[in-house]
Amino acid sequence: MPEHEADGSPHTATPQVADFLRRRREQIAQRWADEPLFRTVFTVSRDEAVEAGKAVVDALAEVADAGRVEDPDAAGFSGVREQLARMGTARSRAGLSVTQVSSELSALWPPVDNLLLADLDQAPPEQVRTCAITLSRLLGTLRLVAMQTALSEGQALIDRQRMQLLEVATPVIKLWDGIVAVPLIGTLDSARSQVVMETLLNSVVEQHARFAILDITGVPTVDSLVAQHLMKTVAAARLMGAECVVSGIRPAIAQTIVHLGLDLGSVLTRASLADALAYCLHQLGTDIVDATPGGANLR
Amino acid sequence: MHTAAGAEARLPIRSDMDLVWVRQHVRQAAALIGFGLVDQTKLVTAASELARNTLVHGGGGQMEAARVSEHGTEGLRLVFTDTGPGIADLDRALSDGYTSGDGLGMGLGGARRLVHDFEVVSSPESGTTVRVTSWVTRPPRPREES
Amino acid sequence: MNESSPRHVAGHVPVLRLGDVLLVTLQGDLYDSAAQQLQQDLAETIAHSRVTGVVIDISGVEVVDSFLGRVLAEIAAQAELLAARTVVAGMRPAVAITLVELGLSLPGLRTALTTEAALELLDRPIVTPRSGGRRQERP
Numbered sequence: 061m062p063e064h065e066a067d068g069s070p071h072t073a074t075p076q077v078a079d080f081l082r083r084r085r086e087q088i089a090q091r092w093a094d095e096p097l098f099r100t101v102f103t104v105s106r107d108e109a110v111e112a113g114k115a116v117v118d119a120l121a122e123v124a125d126a127g128r129v130e131d132p133d134a135a136g137f138s139g140v141r142e143q144l145a146r147m148g149t150a151r152s153r154a155g156l157s158v159t160q161v162s163s164e165l166s167a168l169w170p171p172v173d174n175l176l177l178a179d180l181d182q183a184p185p186e187q188v189r190t191c192a193i194t195l196s197r198l199l200g201t202l203r204l205v206a207m208q209t210a211l212s213e214g215q216a217l218i219d220r221q222r223m224q225l226l227e228v229a230t231p232v233i234k235l236w237d238g239i240v241a242v243p244l245i246g247t248l249d250s251a252r253s254q255v256v257m258e259t260l261l262n263s264v265v266e267q268h269a270r271f272a273i274l275d276i277t278g279v280p281t282v283d284s285l286v287a288q289h290l291m292k293t294v295a296a297a298r299l300m301g302a303e304c305v306v307s308g309i310r311p312a313i314a315q316t317i318v319h320l321g322l323d324l325g326s327v328l329t330r331a332s333l334a335d336a337l338a339y340c341l342h343q344l345g346t347d348i349v350d351a352t353p354g355g356a357n358l359r
Numbered sequence: 360m361h362t363a364a365g366a367e368a369r370l371p372i373r374s375d376m377d378l379v380w381v382r383q384h385v386r387q388a389a390a391l392i393g394f395g396l397v398d399q400t401k402l403v404t405a406a407s408e409l410a411r412n413t414l415v416h417g418g419g420g421q422m423e424a425a426r427v428s429e430h431g432t433e434g435l436r437l438v439f440t441d442t443g444p445g446i447a448d449l450d451r452a453l454s455d456g457y458t459s460g461d462g463l464g465m466g467l468g469g470a471r472r473l474v475h476d477f478e479v480v481s482s483p484e485s486g487t488t489v490r491v492t493s494w495v496t497r498p499p500r501p502r503e504e505s
Numbered sequence: 506m507n508e509s510s511p512r513h514v515a516g517h518v519p520v521l522r523l524g525d526v527l528l529v530t531l532q533g534d535l536y537d538s539a540a541q542q543l544q545q546d547l548a549e550t551i552a553h554s555r556v557t558g559v560v561i562d563i564s565g566v567e568v569v570d571s572f573l574g575r576v577l578a579e580i581a582a583q584a585e586l587l588a589a590r591t592v593v594a595g596m597r598p599a600v601a602i603t604l605v606e607l608g609l610s611l612p613g614l615r616t617a618l619t620t621e622a623a624l625e626l627l628d629r630p631i632v633t634p635r636s637g638g639r640r641q642e643r644p
Contacts, residue, residue: 292602
């Protein structure tokens with residue numbers, strides 16, 4: 061994006077504001093260091109907070125120089141983006157809501173404004189007004205930048221948690237030497253099916269499992285996309301040298317599958333997890349025998 | 360934060376040796392951008408299909424790789440260009456089972472299934488350009504930090 | 506970590522003979538020409554010696570595209586014609602998922618988790634190669 065020329069109006073005050081920020085850099089940073097946003101994030105020493113404040117002041121001055129006080133994408137912000145993200149994340153981790161973080165950012169404005177007014181004590185009111193407006197726009201943009209970065213950090217956190225949840229919800233259990241199973245509970249969407257497929261296939265390798273059982277007893281519905289994923293999992297397992305059995309297809313799901321015209325022909329299915337296990341054991345050369353008096357019946 | 364450097368490249372596709380380079384570059388770039396192992400493998404495989412297409416049917420050409428970012432999502436874009444005879448029947452070339460030479464007829468159609476965005480422009484005058492993009496759909500695994 | 510030359514590039518594939526079984530280990534990234542050479546070499550070796558089985562270990566292969574997939578399928582098919590059975594062993598999960606997504610599920614191919622499992626499989630009496638599944642239903 062090309063740098064804008066310092067536009068004449070309506071921010072004629074940008075050079076003055078930039079000058080002011082550079083002149084008062086130390087004082088602004090000192091005052092910010094006492095604000096919760098800096099004080100609670102930069103806890104090593106007060107100097108650390110002051111340095112962080114100076115970095116932000118420098119960024120603001122640079123943005124003002126470029127005359128881009130209302131542009132959150134201004135090059136000047138790029139240097140402090142990471143720091144702002146860190147501050148935002150730290151505050152939301154401390155339990156603050158977005159609104160609270162936002163108001164802490166707003167709290168940065170009064171100390172700067174006071175300094176500006178003190179500096180412009182003798183200036184004509186018109187100049188004071190334009191300077192104050194320019195400064196408030198600049199700080200408004202800073203808040204926007206900080207919120208943007210904080211929100212994207214927040215989104216990343218949500219994504220990570222969602223991912224962890226998916227993994228937690230997909231426990232692979234070793235049922236026997238060479239047999240792993242994953243009991244699926246809850247709705248299967250495309251993202252989760254993907255995780256299930258990867259988790260199951262990885263454990264096939266780790267456990268040297270010749271058989272993998274996908275138990276869908278706890279899955280309320282199966283649509284064509286999920287069925288497709290099941291079939292892909294089966295095909296991928298086969299390529300790896302393992303056999304995949306799908307168990308626990310409830311009558312309602314069986315009906316849906318028939319209604320949708322889905323062909324699960326290539327998928328080996330069993331009514332229950334127990335049946336699937338018995339099948340796999342038999343294939344491995346082990347059979348379950350009832351030790352009841354009166355004889356051993358093959359299960 | 361990663362820098363853009365490392366993902367960007369322009370690689371010639373003139374021999375099967377170059378295919379190896381293409382695969383290795385795409386692997387490294389995808390890992391750098393944060394693709395998971397399965398998605399890396401899908402991208403590398405798609406790149407291999409398309410590069411071979413460029414080599415076998417386009418008489419050679421090049422691949423350009425670039426890191427892209429949209430709405431906060433990171434991605435990898437690969438553009439394969441050749442100045443060959445172009446693809447006469449694009450719809451057919453994209454349909455499954457179609458093959459005009461090597462492979463099992465999975466070249467273009469198969470590659471399309473391995474990426475998120477797929478775009479092909481072809482004419483007898485200007486050759487063929489295939490542009491594919493994949494996005495880091497899933498967040499990177501949480502790093503081991505306490 | 507920038508390598509100045511492609512890493513793990515195999516220009517020639519070693520073939521090891523274990524009794525009447527050929528053990529082929531593919532490692533890293535393979536030139537197309539090396540894969541084709543392997544296909545030819547194997548055909549000749551099988552034809553000229555009493556080999557009854559071929560095990561191709563691909564646990565060290567990170568990418569199988571349609572070209573390599575085709576080579577594997579053709580090796581298996583030509584071995585079959587020469588009365589030898591082929592087992593592809595050790596395909597990684599990511600590779601398997603990608604092949605399926607690519608539309609290449611190689612239905613005629615025998616597979617095993619590991620080389621050991623493949624050798625064990627070859628030891629067993631001949632069963633028809635599974636078409637769409639190693640299906641041995643219980644009676």
